[in-house]
Amino acid sequence: MTRLGWFLLLAFVAVIGTFLLIVNKGGHIPGTSRPAAAESDAPLAAAGAANKAGGGLIVPVAGVQPGQLTNSWGDERGDGTRQHHAIDIMAPRGTPVLAAAAGTVEKIFESANGGHTVYIRRDDAGWQDYYAHLDAYVADLREGVKVRQGQQIGTVGSTGDASPEAPHLHYEIHRMAPGETWSKGSEVNPFPILHG
Ligand SMILES: [Zn+2]
Numbered sequence: 001m002t003r004l005g006w007f008l009l010l011a012f013v014a015v016i017g018t019f020l021l022i023v024n025k026g027g028h029i030p031g032t033s034r035p036a037a038a039e040s041d042a043p044l045a046a047a048g049a050a051n052k053a054g055g056g057l058i059v060p061v062a063g064v065q066p067g068q069l070t071n072s073w074g075d076e077r078g079d080g081t082r083q084h085h086a087i088d089i090m091a092p093r094g095t096p097v098l099a100a101a102a103g104t105v106e107k108i109f110e111s112a113n114g115g116h117t118v119y120i121r122r123d124d125a126g127w128q129d130y131y132a133h134l135d136a137y138v139a140d141l142r143e144g145v146k147v148r149q150g151q152q153i154g155t156v157g158s159t160g161d162a163s164p165e166a167p168h169l170h171y172e173i174h175r176m177a178p179g180e181t182w183s184k185g186s187e188v189n190p191f192p193i194l195h196g
Pocket of ligand 1: 084086087088169170171
């Protein structure tokens with residue numbers, strides 16, 4: 001090979017080498033960009049939006065609109081020994097129960113009347129939401145865990161003293177005075193709030 005031949009060969013190798021170096025250094029090759037992160041919260045957010053109710057809350061049972069609610073506040077319970085200070089939201093067993101508001105799980109409690117229950121303190125600590133007769137909790141529900149509005153916390157059921165033929169969510173709203181813990185507070189009728 002002539003001197004010029006060697007020179008051209010070396011120059012060729014140098015050009016190819018430089019090109020490969022640029023590509024390997026992470027030079028951007030069109031068409032290979034990573035897709036945007038998946039919106040993992042999308043289904044929950046969608047469920048919440050569909051259930052939009054008054055008071056900045058959502059109806060805490062998936063697929064139920066505010067207009068479908070009935071006011072069962074003040075109904076007699078326990079053969080007239082006590083009044084119903086809650087709203088009962090009828091739904092098939094297993095329907096997702098959603099957090100009406102964002103907050104922190106304060107207490108998961110087994111109640112004779114309420115069955116599987118959960119108390120969630122809102123981010124505004126002056127309010128607490130109470131959910132009862134759950135068929136089951138979601139697997140990762142723990143005391144101290146934060147929940148987003150619309151996040152599923154369990155499923156509709158009939159645990160406690162609810163009729164097995166009429167599964168429903170028993171939902172209460174509690175006004176909490178400073179320092180009051182989960183078992184305290186005073187019930188407020190959720191119906192006019194949810195109804196808007
Ligand atoms: Zn009830």
